[in-house]
Amino acid sequence: xxxxxxxxxxxxxxxxxxxxxxxxxxxxxxxxxxxxxxxxxxxxxxxxxxxxxxxxxxxxxxxxxxxxxxxxxxxxxxxxxxxxxxxxxxxxxxxxxxxxxxxxxxxxxxxxxxxxxxxxxxxxxxxxxxxxxxxxxxxxxxxxxxxxxxxxxxxxxxxxxxxxxxxxxxxxxxxxxxxxxxxxxxxxxxxxxx
Amino acid sequence: xxxxxxxxxxxxxxxxxxxxxxxxxxxxxxxxxxxxxxxxxxxxxxxxxxxxxxxxxxxxxxxxxxxxxxxxxxxxxxxxxxxxxxxxxxxxxxxxxxxxxxxxxxxxxxxxxxxxxxxxxxxxxxxxxxxxxxxxxxxxxxxxxxxxxxxxxxxxxxxxxxxxxxxxxxxxxxxxxxxxxxxxxxxxxxxxxx
DNA sequence: CGGCTAAAAGCAATGTGTTTGCGTTAAGTC
DNA sequence: GACTTAACGCAAACACATTGCTTTTAGCCG
Numbered sequence: 001x002x003x004x005x006x007x008x009x010x011x012x013x014x015x016x017x018x019x020x021x022x023x024x025x026x027x028x029x030x031x032x033x034x035x036x037x038x039x040x041x042x043x044x045x046x047x048x049x050x051x052x053x054x055x056x057x058x059x060x061x062x063x064x065x066x067x068x069x070x071x072x073x074x075x076x077x078x079x080x081x082x083x084x085x086x087x088x089x090x091x092x093x094x095x096x097x098x099x100x101x102x103x104x105x106x107x108x109x110x111x112x113x114x115x116x117x118x119x120x121x122x123x124x125x126x127x128x129x130x131x132x133x134x135x136x137x138x139x140x141x142x143x144x145x146x147x148x149x150x151x152x153x154x155x156x157x158x159x160x161x162x163x164x165x166x167x168x169x170x171x172x173x174x175x176x177x178x179x180x181x182x183x184x185x186x187x188x189x190x191x192x193x194x
Numbered sequence: 195x196x197x198x199x200x201x202x203x204x205x206x207x208x209x210x211x212x213x214x215x216x217x218x219x220x221x222x223x224x225x226x227x228x229x230x231x232x233x234x235x236x237x238x239x240x241x242x243x244x245x246x247x248x249x250x251x252x253x254x255x256x257x258x259x260x261x262x263x264x265x266x267x268x269x270x271x272x273x274x275x276x277x278x279x280x281x282x283x284x285x286x287x288x289x290x291x292x293x294x295x296x297x298x299x300x301x302x303x304x305x306x307x308x309x310x311x312x313x314x315x316x317x318x319x320x321x322x323x324x325x326x327x328x329x330x331x332x333x334x335x336x337x338x339x340x341x342x343x344x345x346x347x348x349x350x351x352x353x354x355x356x357x358x359x360x361x362x363x364x365x366x367x368x369x370x371x372x373x374x375x376x377x378x379x380x381x382x383x384x385x386x387x388x
Numbered sequence: 389c390g391g392c393t394a395a396a397a398g399c400a401a402t403g404t405g406t407t408t409g410c411g412t413t414a415a416g417t418c
Numbered sequence: 419g420a421c422t423t424a425a426c427g428c429a430a431a432c433a434c435a436t437t438g439c440t441t442t443t444a445g446c447c448g
Contacts, residue, residue, distance in 0.1 A: 124359040157355035158347040165318040
């Protein structure tokens with residue numbers, strides 16, 4: 001469905017894809033995001049611009065793909081023994097990463113070059129996955145747990161909304177507050193997991 | 195702070211601004227958002243492209259300005275006599291407008307061409323204003339009311355998050371559910387209105 | 389293992405969008 | 419009514435985006 005609709009998985013195509021992604025990461029670090037152009041990236045990657053245009057459409061879609069890779073969590077959430085602690089530190093860390101200047105930039109890029117919303121969907125899937133792990137562990141310990149949807153709606157969504165739309169307060173205490181709130185819900189929701 | 199830092203408020207400058215905005219609205223309706231380019235808009239507006247580039251920087255910032263105008267609510271929220279009813283219909287309508295294809299497009303554009311986040315801030319200010327009206331009315335009626343921040347975090351934020359990041363369910367019942375949830379909070383929060 | 393087919397990349401020319409210096413207009417001010 | 423300067427128009431120079439055609443090569447099948 002994406003800009004890369006079953007790209008030939010091996011050989012040259014794979015090398016080009018990796019080379020272009022690497023070029024984006026390098027140039028982003030060297031010159032800053034705003035200085036990037038397709039011809040520049042292509043030159044660094046050792047390919048012609050037309051190759052990039054044909055595979056990704058434009059710079060924004062390419063940046064979106066790279067941004068999603070940056071937003072993919074690198075490790076499963078920590079296990080501290082209680083749902084409150086696990087969700088709390090996860091939310092704090094999530095807020096920290098997402099609210100940081102690079103985090104904000106990646107979120108913007110991920111949303112930007114994403115006509116069909118598949119990359120944005122990936123981002124929320126990453127968060128849902130992490131939350132599922134935390135909730136499943138707590139559930140096995142016998143704790144009462146809220147639904148994944150509840151946590152997304154009332155912890156993840158407020159954080160992301162503030163990052164995208166509001167200037168104001170974004171600190172660890174806010175994340176904790178949201179987690180406390182989500183834990184207070186507690187009714188295992190009727191049956192509305194998507 | 196914006197792309198229009200104290201634009202000369204009267205005369206030609208104002209005419210050009212209005213003319214360009216009108217051109218964007220017309221061409222958006224005629225050709226679709228993706229067909230718009232700066233030279234095209236400039237031609238329709240009867241100005242030269244360089245004027246547009248100097249005032250707005252690029253097409254995305256111009257589109258962002260126009261999008262914010264589209265997202266400005268046109269009327270104060272309806273008064274149905276109870277907080278539950280007022281918030282409920284407001285949330286339903288908000289979801290409807292924002293989740294519609296044009297609504298999504300405007301949200302994207304508003305976020306896109308907005309380096310400093312001021313346009314996005316405006317959007318959330320619009321919502322906060324509407325909510326404030328509803329809450330103030332209910333408060334005068336003697337009803338117990340949640341804080342504005344609570345409503346934004348637990349009604350507006352989940353709706354916007356789903357629109358931006360999740361493919362799934364977005365219907366009137368969902369909006370009602372979020373409102374019920376927000377009403378269940380009820381504790382007038384410590385003192386955290388911005 | 390060698391040949392076939394078509395997807396993907398290279399190349400190059402063309403077209404369009406963007407940027408910039410300079411002269412001109414006109415808004416705001418005294 | 420004259421002055422100052424922000425904002426606009428014009429046009430050239432520049433960079434980026436697009437596209438037809440050719441060449442390479444991954445994936446497949448005999």
